[in-house]
Amino acid sequence: MTHPDAIRLFAKTLRNLEQWMDKAAAHARAKSFEVDVLAQARLAPDQFSFIRQVQSACDQAKYAAAYLGGKTAPSHPDTEQTFEELRQRIRKCLEFVESVPEADFAGAEERKVSPPWLQGKWLRGDDYLAQVAIPNFFFHATTAYAILRHNGVDLGKMDFIGSVPIRDA
Amino acid sequence: MTHPDAIRLFAKTLRNLEQWMDKAAAHARAKSFEVDVLAQARLAPDQFSFIRQVQSACDQAKYAAAYLGGKTAPSHPDTEQTFEELRQRIRKCLEFVESVPEADFAGAEERKVSPPWLQGKWLRGDDYLAQVAIPNFFFHATTAYAILRHNGVDLGKMDFIGSVPIRDA
Numbered sequence: 001m002t003h004p005d006a007i008r009l010f011a012k013t014l015r016n017l018e019q020w021m022d023k024a025a026a027h028a029r030a031k032s033f034e035v036d037v038l039a040q041a042r043l044a045p046d047q048f049s050f051i052r053q054v055q056s057a058c059d060q061a062k063y064a065a066a067y068l069g070g071k072t073a074p075s076h077p078d079t080e081q082t083f084e085e086l087r088q089r090i091r092k093c094l095e096f097v098e099s100v101p102e103a104d105f106a107g108a109e110e111r112k113v114s115p116p117w118l119q120g121k122w123l124r125g126d127d128y129l130a131q132v133a134i135p136n137f138f139f140h141a142t143t144a145y146a147i148l149r150h151n152g153v154d155l156g157k158m159d160f161i162g163s164v165p166i167r168d169a
Numbered sequence: 170m171t172h173p174d175a176i177r178l179f180a181k182t183l184r185n186l187e188q189w190m191d192k193a194a195a196h197a198r199a200k201s202f203e204v205d206v207l208a209q210a211r212l213a214p215d216q217f218s219f220i221r222q223v224q225s226a227c228d229q230a231k232y233a234a235a236y237l238g239g240k241t242a243p244s245h246p247d248t249e250q251t252f253e254e255l256r257q258r259i260r261k262c263l264e265f266v267e268s269v270p271e272a273d274f275a276g277a278e279e280r281k282v283s284p285p286w287l288q289g290k291w292l293r294g295d296d297y298l299a300q301v302a303i304p305n306f307f308f309h310a311t312t313a314y315a316i317l318r319h320n321g322v323d324l325g326k327m328d329f330i331g332s333v334p335i336r337d338a
Binding site for chain 1: 170171174175177178181182212213216287289290291292293295296298299300301303304305307308311312314315318319321326329330333334335336337338
């Protein structure tokens with residue numbers, strides 16, 4: 001998988017996530033509760049809420065695009081409280097992620113990636129993508145999905161995966 | 170990310186999963202319940218149980234190695250009922266996945282992948298990896314993790330990610 005392929009996969013999954021939120025909104029209407037109740041939902045008391053799962057998925061996509069594309073990541077403060085604000089966060093994220101030209105990922109495999117949490121140490125770009133960005137992104141996206149699923153939202157695996165480029169003979 | 174990198178990532182995550190199961194066993198002992206109760210746990214009544222999440226994660230890894238490495242996948246019937254049997258399933262899966270020589274993934278990007286569920290249609294190898302194998306694998310691995318987390322097992326994100334190859338200056 002090329003680096004632009006990975007970024008496209010993150011973007012596609014964030015767009016899928018917006019559709020899970022549409023289904024959550026429909027569920028809330030059908031059950032006559034405020035959808036933003038689900039923004040605070042979590043699967044264990046010491047786990048991130050739905051809001052932080054979405055923020056974290058966005059950040060994994062944003063930082064992968066920035067670090068591997070040689071850009072400075074824009075600041076997206078974690079201030080969201082509502083589904084509507086989370087939708088805006090996703091769109092801001094997509095706007096940045098999709099602004100990085102494909103050509104700028106050339107050589108990303110060997111780029112030194114040194115996020116602040118590594119305190120001066122670093123990862124090769126290919127290791128960052130495979131062992132940090134991909135598993136973390138899908139960890140948070142799947143947990144966001146699981147929180148909605150656990151709360152009765154009508155979701156199935158195809159909502160998670162979205163469309164795939166199937167070819168005829 | 171190269172195809173062998175993806176296979177290594179799946180294998181590493183399956184080994185991490187065995188460690189989540191160790192923590193589940195410790196939790197069960199501390200609370201004096203049979204760990205195999207968790208084998209049937211799920212986050213929603215119409216969702217796969219922990220057992221099927223683990224079986225599905227294994228299958229995603231197995232089929233990715235088979236389809237992209239040009240091998241026939243061995244049959245691993247979904248007969249597991251206990252944690253001990255799931256550990257054996259993981260080991261069988263790892264044994265196969267790690268038996269495919271790296272060189273056999275050469276050209277996998279353009280290989281036609283035509284699993285039975287595509288009914289004669291196909292996906293390019295790169296699309297299969299990026300849009301089927303990776304999201305499905307992490308979907309099932311994360312849901313397995315979330316089921317344990319929701320049931321009080323002492324897990325954190327580092328258990329999910331495992332070790333990463335951090336380098337010094």
